[in-house]
Amino acid sequence: MTKDVLRVETILTTTEDVLRRHGLAKATVLDVARALGVSHGSVYRHFPSKAALRGAVTRRWLTRARAVLATIAASDDPAPERLSRWLTAAFESKRAKALDDPELFETYRTLAVEHTDVVEEHVTELLAQLRAIVEAGLASGDFAPTPPDVAARAVFDAVARFQHPLLASEWARPGIGAEFDGVLGLVVRGLLAR
Amino acid sequence: MTKDVLRVETILTTTEDVLRRHGLAKATVLDVARALGVSHGSVYRHFPSKAALRGAVTRRWLTRARAVLATIAASDDPAPERLSRWLTAAFESKRAKALDDPELFETYRTLAVEHTDVVEEHVTELLAQLRAIVEAGLASGDFAPTPPDVAARAVFDAVARFQHPLLASEWARPGIGAEFDGVLGLVVRGLLAR
Incomplete structure (x- = not known):
């Protein structure tokens, strides 16, 4: 075995x-x-089959990419800081992959398009991590009352510009870091209790 | 003449x-x-040249797409409602174009890639419209103090999933309307005064 x-x-x-x-x-x-x-x-x-092998290697790649984010999601940081760290790490690591080895990134992008079921599993796991952070913020009173599933999805969608592989070519632009910080601030403020 | x-x-x-x-x-x-x-x-x-003709037709298409948004940006609605209307109209009209006539949409997408200078002009104009709404919200006290340029850019980037032509294939998905509403709510709350 x-x-x-x-x-x-x-x-x-x-x-x-x-x-x-x-x-x-x-x-x-x-x-x-x-x-x-x-x-x-x-x-x-x-x-x-070749498809089974490729699906499995795609799953392993995405699982590894998620591991560092899982650690942040499960940390003891106050929810607003934890969310900032999570979103920043998600952008930085994906950006590094896209810019440091564009050929390999493109290879995995093609694999992801071939295996949408594996990508859906990945997104479900990421949303669960975000929901855990939102729930922590609701429990601590840092975040305003909101359905955690909807909030997690909204946060995920609001950073699509910095996450969606189809937009990777824009991550090398000089202003991208400041643009990410702008969206990050807006998203976190959007969740805070008033 | x-x-x-x-x-x-x-x-x-x-x-x-x-x-x-x-x-x-x-x-x-x-x-x-x-x-x-x-x-x-x-x-x-x-x-x-062919390039000059194509650049001009791209500019006309984008100018027309912007006209309805300009009317909303210049309206007397309270800034939070005005921003919601603007973002909703921007998504709805682009989505309708992409879904109603995908071939023509793809044609203009290719033209946009060929004429990045024309697209940059367009984005600059859209950001100016958003900035005007943010400034109205600052003047009325609806929005919390923020640099209007940064806020306008952050709002624009936060809705990229519902605006970027490269992501158009996702706009036909069943959940997309609810996902848009989620981001819209998050973005508007992110600007509100507390």
């Missing part, structure tokens, strides 16, 4: 490596098996 | 018609001259 779990992780790590070095076109089950030095049958045993 | 002004308008109206009926590939100076039944020289006299 442990051996099998390891094997799945190994396959995904190798798939990421193949994606990074050769791009999407070369990331087939056969290519990954070759890079691992195993028969393609032993990869197919875990991932019955 | 009047005759010349009329001629420019006629050329642009015909260009819009050619774009609507035949798409971008067929909207050259020659095609437009043919549709007008004039020599291409008489079109070139006003628009020395």
Whole structure:
């Protein structure tokens, strides 16, 4: 059992490596098996199709991206600061990915378009993190009464300019940091109790 | 002089018609001259290149899209209501364009990408309208003290999900109206005096 779990992780790590070095076109089950030095049958045993393999690697990428945000969402910071930290970290990490390695970012963007179900899971998890912060702010009285689900979604949508992969080309613009700060301030003030 | 002004308008109206009926590939100076039944020289006299003609037709399209918003921005409504009306009208009209005639919308989206200077003028004008509403709200005491330029930009950026042409494919989703309302409420509350 442990051996099998390891094997799945190994396959995904190798798939990421193949994606990074050769791009999407070369990331087939056969290519990954070759890079691992195993028969393609032993990869197919875990991932019955190229789509299954790609969906799994997309899920792992998004899960990793979410981990640092989960830590912030679960922290003890007052809700307004926690929300600011969460939104800033979400923008900064995505921006760094897009600007530092645009080719790999584009690869994962294409994977995300192919696997909308995996992206939906990711968005659901992000919204749950935001809702936890909103609920903390409601409990502490920092935030004005509001349905937490609606507020979490509104916050998420209000920062789309700084999160949506289709807008990544704008994140290199000189004024983008100040523009993000402007939206961040507006969003946090929009939640505060009066 | 009047005759010349009329001629420019006629050329642009015909260009819009050619774009609507035949798409971008067929909207050259020659095609437009043919549709007008004039020599291409008489079109070139006003628009020395295809780029000049396309830039002008893009500018006219955006100016028209802005006109209804300008009326709202200059109205006597209390600033919070005026801002809600402005943002709602901006989303509704763009959404209608994208959904009612996706082909024409895509044509103008391509034109906008070709003529970023024209789009920048447009954004500058929209930001000036938003700033006027923010200033009205500051004068009336409805809005909390804030630099109007920064606030206008923050409002504009916070609704990018409902304005950016690259995200148009999401405007047909069933929940989009409720999501817009959520962001609208958050943005307006973010500006209100406490």
